[in-house]
Amino acid sequence: MxxxxxxxxxxxxxxxxxxxxxxxxxxxxxxxxxQPPSCLTVIDPQRVEAHDPFKEENLGLQEVEGGDLDYVVNVVASAFNYDFGKDEEGNVVRKIRIPAGSKVMFQGTTKDVVHGFQVAGTNANMMLEPGYINQVEVTLDNPGVYTIVCNEYCGTGHQFMTAQVEVYE
Ligand code: CUA
Known part of the structure; x- marks a missing residue:
């Protein structure tokens, strides 16, 4: 040719x-x-519960006393679930309820593969990588129910990996 x-x-x-x-x-x-600049804290993905924020009792919504933040939400991702711990009745938390106007930090890690954590419709969007803790801060002003989605392909159950955030007045 x-x-x-x-x-x-x-x-x-x-x-x-x-x-x-x-x-x-x-x-x-x-x-x-x-590495992405936000992934500065390292963690053993096999033993995430050895890290205070990811102990069973510290998962999910935690009120912050004083300081700039109102709440921290701790989450451990794994295929194909977001673990926010349990509520007072012992039920698995699938929906985080936050009063409108709160300044919130979402803090997460993963036990297995890379997962996404996006609160759709807000600026909260981060990647969760094994071995790292990632954080994102947002102020949630608008009441409504927001879907948390995984936007990193993580396997066969990827599209079922969701949870919710409810912002109430
Ligand atoms: Cu987790 Cu996709």
Missing amino acids: HMHRLEKLWMFIGGGTLLFFLIVLGIGAFIQGA
């Missing part, structure tokens, strides 16, 4: 550019071990 000289030149430039960016990516991710 005959190829035009310019065609060859452009293929070379295209291939070269791709190679260049793969090398840059490789140096950043594998040699320097770059």
Whole structure:
């Protein structure tokens, strides 16, 4: 097959550019071990409960006394569930209820693979990576029921991985 000289030149430039960016990516991710800036706290994914916020009794909605925040919500993700602990009656919490106007920090980790944690319709959106604790702060002003979705593909049950946040007046 005959190829035009310019065609060859452009293929070379295209291939070269791709190679260049793969090398840059490789140096950043594998040699320097770059991580998203928010993932600064490390944790053993096999023993997340050894970390205070992820002990059974500290999961879910926690009121914060003093300081800037009103609440912290601790969550442990695993395929295909968000664990917010249990309520006073011992029922598994599927919905977090928060008064409108609260400043909330969602703090989470994962026991197995990468999961997403997005409170759809708000600015709360983070990635949960095994071995790291991630946090996101939002002020929830608008009452309503918000769906928490996993936006990282994590396996066969990925689309069933949801929970809810209810913001009430
Ligand atoms: Cu968890 Cu997708």
